Amino acid sequence: MDFEKLYIDGQWVPGASGQFIEVENPAERRIFARVPRGNAEDVDKAAKAAHKALPAWSALPLAQRIALMEKFLTIFKSQEDDLIDITIKELGSPYSFTKSSQVEYQYVRTRSYIDLAPKVPMVEKMACSTTYREPVGVIGCITPWNYPLGQVIQKIIPALLMGNTVILKPSQHTPLSSYYLADAFEKADFPKGVFNLVTGRGGEVGDALSSHPLVDMISFTGSTSGGITVGKRALESVKHISLELGGKSPYVILPAASHDYTDPIHICFNSIFLNSGQTCTAFSRLLVPENEKETIEKQLVKIAAEYTVGDPTDHTVKLGPVSSLQQYKKISEYIQKGMDEGARLLLGGLPQSPDKGYYIAPTIFTDVKNDMTIAQDEIFGPVLCVIPYKDEDDAVRIANDVRYGLNAGVFGPKEKAIALAHRIQAGNVYINASPRDTEAPFGGYKESGLGREGGIYGMIEFTQQKALFDSGK
Template identity: 75%
Template sequence: MDFEKLYIDGAWVPSASDKWIEVENPASRSVIARVPAGNAEDVDRAAKAASAAFPAWRDTPLADRIALMEKFLTEFRAREEDLVRITVEELGSPVGFTRSSQVEYQYTRTRSYIDLAPTVPLVEKMGASTTYREPVGVVGCITPWNYPLGQVIQKIVPALLMGNTVILKPSQHTPLSAYYLTEAIEAAGFPKGVFNLITGRGGEIGNSLSTHPLVNMVSFTGSTKGGVTVAQHALESVKRVSLELGGKSPYVMLPGIADYDEPIHILFNSIFLNSGQTCTAFSRLLIPEAEAPAIEAKLKEIAREYTVGNPQDKKVKLGPVASEAQFKKISGYIAKGVEEGAKLLIGEVPTEGKGLYIHPTIFTNVKNSMTIAQDEIFGPVLCVLTYRTVDEAVAIANDTRYGLNAGVFGPKDEALAVAHRIEAGNVYVNSSPRDTAAPFGGYKESGIGREGGVYGMIEFTQQKALFDTKL
């Protein structure tokens, strides 16, 4: 694979920039590739190509767009070994988790969009009018490094199915898997200009996409701070924006649970896998004060299962964190937690060595006013808080500027009642699995808009009402 080119207007072309971004393997700290540090001229070329391609793609029947996406899915699956290998290398996620969650789950997501596309309400009859949902136009997609394939699929597949053209800017830290995805799009036979790939630094490419006059919408996933910046630039020309941002998600264990094993494994899979680099991670555990000693003992016991080491080892559950900047950020928060008076049940303040490894870390004696309980740490760091009443648990759960995800475990009826009271866009009750057809997105500072299923496709449309009683 030639990582030193961009994909614009149906061709692999050199960047207008003579600058490069080196991609590092966080496990070995070695440089594994370099990609162009694209610039505003590259964005302009891609925007013109996408804009020129839009009218024909918009008018392409949905059935034909679906057929092309079916071909893409076939080509995407055919590259599985390359996708697994390159994701392990650029992100550092363990090979088992990478195959199941980073790669194979993206087939499920793509299939869900394909199957649901014919059900999107593109035409709705009103009393004396008809409302149509039409494509927005050229969509700039800016994706993060923590799920380098998943976040791309969540944007480009629904955008393309709904008749939009796309410019993708993957994270500068994990751009390599997007090259194989682009290769699959090319092999599927999408018309030139419909999909374009530009690599580069977030500030430069993100700002160019957000302000370019031919870009009609920007879909961004990343930090709340980054999302605010993108939205401010986009709103200067009143572009549509969709923002999937940060989280500080609560996980409430209700009183009287007979067996702690199941809820703790659900919790740990959320906060520890992918080295905690997941926006929906359950990073605040709320437990009954009277049961704290027993639950904390079980946390300590089960945490031993979450092994840290070489991501190529199939037995390892946590690899390194994604970058030196991440390592320093997470380490700083762990040190801050100790400084604030929280107690380390397991873990320690990390010191940098070969590889960027941070072991599962659990704080107890946490107050919700502490920095570690309010800020998104984005690492394998769990804060344990206690409550005396269920009302207090709900109040603590909602005492955050975020509202992306939550979990409640306990007797079904009581757990459902608590779930309804939590201010979050997604709430998992007991062991319920994720549903790709459900809308995904947050309340408060966790974002604007939704991804997933029919709602994720509607996000890339705009409404037009025609008033004609003869229709």
């Protein structure tokens, strides 16, 4: 794969700047690839190509767009080994997690969108009118580094199926897997200009996309501060915006008569430790009954031993490195802050030197108060805060006492858990061991974002409504 070109208007072309961004393997601290440092000129070319392709693509019957997407999915699946390999190299996520969550789950997501597309209510008849849903237009998709395939699939597949054209700007840290997607679209014979790939820095390519007059919508996933910046710029020309932002998600364990908390601890650990905690929905605040705290602490330490850290190419390793030196330093500073604020280290602590890779072991703080920095800020690393609560009202108060509202979980007797879940301010709440549902809408309350991804609701995000008043009178 040639990573040193951009994909614009159905062609692999050099970047206008002639400059490149290096891509580092975080497990080895080795530069192993580079991509063009795209700029406003590249964005302009892509926007003009996407705008030109829009009328024909949006007019194409849905059945034909689905047929092309089926062809894409077949090619996408054939790339599995390459996608696993490149994701491990550019992100550092371990083999088993990369295979199941970073790659194979994206086939499930793509299939879900294909199957749901005919069910989107594109026409609704009313008393004296008919409401139609039409494509928004040219969509600028700005995606993060932590799920380099998943966050891209969540945007480009529904956008394209709904008749929009797309310009993708993947993260500068993990851009390489997106090249395989561009290759698959090309091999699937998608029309020129329907999908375009422009790599580069957020402050250059992202800003140019957000302000370009031919871009009709920005779909952004990333930090809340980044989303606010992009949103402000996009609203200067009143673009549609969809923002999937940060989280500080609570996981509430209700008292168990058996005093065995093995199952909820595994669920929490899988959320906060896998992908080295670099997940916006991670259960980073564990809320435990005050009178069960010591029992749960002992079980936390015992079970944490299962979450091994090491070489991400080792099929038995659970945690690889964090994604970059910047992440390593940021997470280390938060661990130090937790100790300074008086939280008690139950496990882990400050990492060793990053010279041989950006490795940070699972770290658990207990005796955390919810007003501490580590309980309020999105650390985005394998750092768990254990917070005791007195009763259910106290648990709800603590759960909601953050500026985010993306995700949450409750484990306990089903009816009690559901009742408590309804009181938590979050766009998604998991009850006990319930799996994720690709048909469900995904998105947050408060500063966790605007709009929804996933399922029919995620497809509707890429449409706009037109009402025709046709009573015949």
